[in-house]
Structure formats: C-alpha cells, structure tokens
Amino acid sequence: MLATMTLQTAQTEQTIRVRIAPSPTGDPHVGTAYIGLINFLYARQRGGKFVLRIEDTDRARFVSTSEQMIFDALRWLNITWDEGPDVGGPYGPYRQSERTEIYREHADLLLANGTAYRCFCTADELEAARKQQMAAKLPPRYPGTCRNLSVTEIEANIAAGKPFVIRMKVPTEGSTTFRDELRGEITFDHNNVDDQVLMKSDGFPTYHLANVVDDYLMRITDVIRAEEWISSTPKHVLLYQAFGWPQPRFWHMPLLRNLDKSKISKRKNPVSLVYYRQAGFLPEAVINFLGLMGGGMPSPTPVEIVNGAKENEIFSLDEMIARFEVPNIRLGGPVFDLNKLKWLNAEYLRALAAEAFFTALRSTVLSDQYLREIATLVQTRIETLGEFGNLTHFFFADNILPGPEVFLPKKRTLEETLAFATEQLAVLEATDWTVAALEPALKQLGEAHTWSVKENFMLLRAILTGSTMSPPLLESMVAFGKARTLDRHRRFLEAQKKLATQKK
RNA sequence: GGCGUCAUGGUGUAACUGGUUAACACGCCGCCCUCUCAAGGCGGAGAGUACGGGUUCGAUCCCCGUUGACGCUACCA
Numbered sequence: 001m002l003a004t005m006t007l008q009t010a011q012t013e014q015t016i017r018v019r020i021a022p023s024p025t026g027d028p029h030v031g032t033a034y035i036g037l038i039n040f041l042y043a044r045q046r047g048g049k050f051v052l053r054i055e056d057t058d059r060a061r062f063v064s065t066s067e068q069m070i071f072d073a074l075r076w077l078n079i080t081w082d083e084g085p086d087v088g089g090p091y092g093p094y095r096q097s098e099r100t101e102i103y104r105e106h107a108d109l110l111l112a113n114g115t116a117y118r119c120f121c122t123a124d125e126l127e128a129a130r131k132q133q134m135a136a137k138l139p140p141r142y143p144g145t146c147r148n149l150s151v152t153e154i155e156a157n158i159a160a161g162k163p164f165v166i167r168m169k170v171p172t173e174g175s176t177t178f179r180d181e182l183r184g185e186i187t188f189d190h191n192n193v194d195d196q197v198l199m200k201s202d203g204f205p206t207y208h209l210a211n212v213v214d215d216y217l218m219r220i221t222d223v224i225r226a227e228e229w230i231s232s233t234p235k236h237v238l239l240y241q242a243f244g245w246p247q248p249r250f251w252h253m254p255l256l257r258n259l260d261k262s263k264i265s266k267r268k269n270p271v272s273l274v275y276y277r278q279a280g281f282l283p284e285a286v287i288n289f290l291g292l293m294g295g296g297m298p299s300p301t302p303v304e305i306v307n308g309a310k311e312n313e314i315f316s317l318d319e320m321i322a323r324f325e326v327p328n329i330r331l332g333g334p335v336f337d338l339n340k341l342k343w344l345n346a347e348y349l350r351a352l353a354a355e356a357f358f359t360a361l362r363s364t365v366l367s368d369q370y371l372r373e374i375a376t377l378v379q380t381r382i383e384t385l386g387e388f389g390n391l392t393h394f395f396f397a398d399n400i401l402p403g404p405e406v407f408l409p410k411k412r413t414l415e416e417t418l419a420f421a422t423e424q425l426a427v428l429e430a431t432d433w434t435v436a437a438l439e440p441a442l443k444q445l446g447e448a449h450t451w452s453v454k455e456n457f458m459l460l461r462a463i464l465t466g467s468t469m470s471p472p473l474l475e476s477m478v479a480f481g482k483a484r485t486l487d488r489h490r491r492f493l494e495a496q497k498k499l500a501t502q503k504k
Numbered sequence: 505g506g507c508g509u510c511a512u513g514g515u516g517u518a519a520c521u522g523g524u525u526a527a528c529a530c531g532c533c534g535c536c537c538u539c540u541c542a543a544g545g546c547g548g549a550g551a552g553u554a555c556g557g558g559u560u561c562g563a564u565c566c567c568c569g570u571u572g573a574c575g576c577u578a579c580c581a
Contacts, residue, residue, distance in 0.1 A: 138505085262575095336516095
C-alpha cells in the first residue's frame with residue numbers, strides 16, 4: 001500500500017475534490033450543514049466531486065446512531081455526496097475507524113524519517129506540567145520530555161510495555177506560512193506550534209494525522225472548513241511536508257454564532273438539524289438561510305434591490321449553485337438569527353400549494369407515526385375522542401411557557417428550582433432518549449439534589465407540557481423527541497433568566 | 505496569559521477597480537386593509553461604516569496603531 005502512495009505525484013489533473021468530515025458524536029449539526037453546503041456548491045459549480053468522510057476516531061464521544069442521522073439530515077437538505085461510507089467510491093473506505101492500519105503505517109513513516117517520536121509521558125505527568133506552566137504564566141506546551149529519547153531508552157520502554165502516543169516533532173526554529181484562499185498568507189511561529197499527538201495510545205489517530213493522510217489519499221484539492229481550524233493548519237502543513245506531499249488549498253469559513261456572538265452552541269441555540277426537521281422547518285428554507293450566511297452570493301443589482309428581498313434573498317439550491325461566488329464570502333462570523341429563518345420558512349410555507357402544505361404537515365408534525373405514538377398515551381385518559389386535544393395540545397404547540405404557579409414546587413424557592421432545572425437539562429442532554437435510560441438518570445439526579453421524584457418529574461412536566469396534568473411524562477418526552485424537548489427546556493430557562501434580569 | 509482571525513443599524517447582507525442623502529431584507533413601531541390573527545400595502549425609528557491616526561481633492565473601501573469580539577491553546581473534532 002505504501003508503495004502506491006509514494007508514487008503519487010502532485011495533483012496534476014485539476015478536478016476539484018472537496019469533502020466534509022463530520023464526527024459522529026451526536027445530532028447532526030447546523031455547522032456541518034453550513035460547511036457542507038459551501039463545499040457542495042463549490043464542487044457542483046466546478047464539476048468537481050464532493051466527498052463525505054466520517055471521522056469516528058474519538059471512541060469516547062462516539063454515538064452509534066449519529067452517523068445515520070448525519071446521512072439523513074444532509075439528504076433531507078438535498079446536500080448529496082458523490083463518495084462516502086454509504087455510497088462507496090474509488091478512495092474508500094470513507095470511515096476512519098476502518099482505516100486505522102493506514103494511519104499506523106503512515107505514523108511509522110514519520111517515525112522512520114524523524115519527524116515524529118514516541119512519547120511515554122502519562123496523563124498525570126502532562127497534567128502536572130501543564131499546571132506548572134499555567135502557574136508560571138507560560139503557554140501550556142508539551143515539555144519535550146520524550147522528544148530526544150535514545151534508541152535504547154525507547155526500546156526499554158516498549159519492552160516494559162509502557163503505553164505511548166506518537167507526537168509530531170515540530171521544528172524549534174522558524175515558522176510556517178500558508179495561504180488561506182479567503183484571507184491571504186498566515187504565519188505561525190514554530191514556538192507557538194505544539195508537538196501535537198498524532199496517534200493516541202488506543203491506536204486511533206487524532207484528527208490532525210487522519211485528516212492529512214485521508215485528504216491526500218482521497219485526492220482532496222480544496223480543504224474548505226470552519227475558521228476554528230486556522231490555528232492547527234500549520235501542523236497540517238508541516239505534516240504534508242513531512243510526508244513530502246503537495247498540500248491542498250485551504251479555505252476557512254467564518255463560524256456561525258449565537259446571538260451573543262460566541263461560536264454557535266446547543267446551550268444557546270438549537271443546533272441539531274433533527275430539531276429543525278421535527279419542528280417543521282422546510283429543507284429549502286434551511287438551506288436558503290444557510291446560503292445567506294457569510295455572503296457567497298453575488299451582490300444584487302440595483303433593480304433587484306428595488307424589487308425587494310424576494311428577488312435577492314430567496315433562492316433554491318440550483319440558483320445557489322449558479323450564483324455562488326467565492327470573492328463574495330464575508331469573513332465576519334454571522335449570527336444565526338432564528339427570527340430570519342422563521343420568516344424565510346414562512347415564505348416557503350406560504351408558497352406551497354394547498355395540497356403540498358397538507359402533505360408537509362402530514363409528513364412531520366401530524367405524521368401517522370407521531371399521532372399513533374401520542375394516541376397510545378391518551379387512549380385510557382379521555383372519555384370522548386373530542387377530548388384528544390385537551391391532553392395533547394403541548395405536542396403540537398410551540399409556545400409552551402409555564403408560569404411559576406405551575407412549575408414551582410410548593411417547598412422550593414424560585415432560585416433553587418431554576419438551578420435544579422439547569423441540572424435537569426444537562427442530564428437530559430447526556431441521556432439516551434428512551435424511557436429505560438431517562439428514568440434512572442432523572443431519579444439519580446433527584447437523589448443527588450434531594451429532590452423527590454414527584455417534585456423532579458412535576459417540574460419537568462410543567463416545562464414540557466405547561467401543565468401539572470399530562471399523559472405519562474417520560475413516554476411523552478420520547479414521543480415529542482429529544483431535540484424538541486431540549487429546545488423547549490432551554491427556552492424555559494432562558495425565559496426565566498430574562499424575567500429575573502427584568503426584575504433587577 | 506500566548507498565538508491567530510475578524511470588525512457596516514439589534515440581526516443578515518449591499519455599496520463597481522476610493523466620489524451614494526450609506527441601500528435591501530429580518531426584527532421593531534405606526535397607519536391602511538379586515539369579523540380576529542396573520543399575509544399584503546404604505547410609512548417610521550434605528551448605523552455615518554469599532555476608535556485614533558495617516559495617504560488622497562475625496563475614504564466603508566488603501567496603510568499603521570488601538571480597542572473589542574471570536575477562535576485555538578486536549579491522547580475532542
């Protein structure tokens with residue numbers, strides 16, 4: 001395998017090849033869709049190929065259902081890939097966990113040519129060193145303990161069965177400069193580039209190694225990714241050099257932001273594509289909205305400006321492919337404004353023919369599957385079918401917001417209740433969305449804070465349903481869905497926080 | 505703290521290779537329409553382009569500095 005790799009020369013043929021490389025660590029993220037869209041547009045426009053690669057090298061954060069959700073979400077948005085784990089392609093496998101042998105071989109290559117070394121330091125040692133450096137107000141950096149071990153020391157360590165990682169040997173002098181296609185040259189001094197871990201002790205590669213190796217092997221010509229990667233790009237450039245490979249072009253897109261301008265996060269904004277789908281956003285609206293972020297679309301002509309938004313802000317994927325222009329990309333981090341997304345979604349909703357609108361309802365918030373699940377929860381609790389709505393309206397409404405008379409337990413203060421609710425949200429986020437998993441997780445939380453099961457569940461019930469009476473709580477949450485439940489809970493906390501600051 | 509990136513109304517964007525009363529959209533407010541609410545129509549408030557220096561006859565646009573925001577600073581990606 002190695003022989004064929006080293007025979008490869010610079011990409012002479014200029015077929016554009018781009019990729020997105022999401023990690024299956026949870027729900028598919030709007031950021032993934034955003035970067036995916038830009039890559040997709042670029043590839044489609046240039047007659048290139050768009051690759052989907054699953055970066056599942058972090059076994060601690062791995063979520064088994066995540067990969068399929070990523071596929072589904074991207075397909076829902078009509079962002080389709082030419083090569084990927086599920087569709088195959090000439091440069092597979094496209095799942096990094098199936099390529100560990102390749103990474104090991106390449107790490108060996110670096111070990112052999114002296115651009116990487118084995119590091120036997122323990123986590124505790126590294127932690128201690130880091131603390132010391134922080135205390136001394138020095139930048140935390142690998143202290144270099146194992147950087148120059150002798151062959152005999154290394155062999156002794158290996159013979160003793162000491163676990164090790166492989167680190168890259170970043171030159172101590174000089175600097176690395178690379179070109180970002182959107183911002184020009186960026187330079188990093190080598191003493192600001194740490195000896196990055198390339199291979200973890202569990203035998204899996206880190207992002208940095210896997211990414212460079214795969215991008216090269218998969219003939220990626222343009223690495224279009226989020227801005228958060230700028231600081232690690234010099235490591236990647238150094239890696240290309242260490243392998244003697246030509247490097248791709250780098251583009252760093254701005255990060256989507258919360259209202260407060262921080263990097264978009266689930267604590268402050270719904271970020272799961274599953275949420276947007278279940279809450280009844282149309283894929284056309286979501287994709288259109290994402291296309292609005294960060295520019296990339298050509299400036300409207302004066303005529304278009306006169307005609308208003310419909311001509312220059314509302315466009316289909318095909319129109320985006322035709323209109324997308326790199327020089328128009330804006331570098332400031334755009335705030336993900338749900339308000340505008342909703343307006344856009346409303347525009348698309350209104351444009352639907354009556355039958356299509358009905359179909360949209362029936363396939364999402366009124367699907368047979370959803371109704372069937374809800375029906376089983378209320379069958380024994382209503383006396384006429386006409387009462388169905390009485391018990392279930394919270395499943396269909398999106399403005400549930402209980403007041404303290406509903407959510408506040410009698411023996412609790414507002415403050416401790418909100419603190420507990422915050423903990424509750426964290427637990428919900430971290431728990432599998434099944435009754436079997438939720439029940440013990442919630443009860444454990446209650447015990448830890450000496451909240452009775454009744455208080456605990458009643459609070460949650462109030463937040464979810466807006467009432468103290470409802471169908472079985474856990475089953476209702478499962479039917480309602482994790483993404484929407486979390487969003488409702490988060491909005492509850494936000495509203496309470498806002499109220500509190502208003503009082504002051 | 506260190507390093508890096510970015511910077512036009514509350515938000516998303518526009519302003520051709522420097523010359524505009526700084527435009528459009530979302531949101532907000534008001535009016536009209538109307539059985540209500542939306543939608544739609546009309547109008548309004550809201551930025552002088554983060555700040556300070558240059559260069560220039562003239563800077564949102566070019567240069568320098570400052571500030572701020574954000575990102576990275578893991579055996580996460």
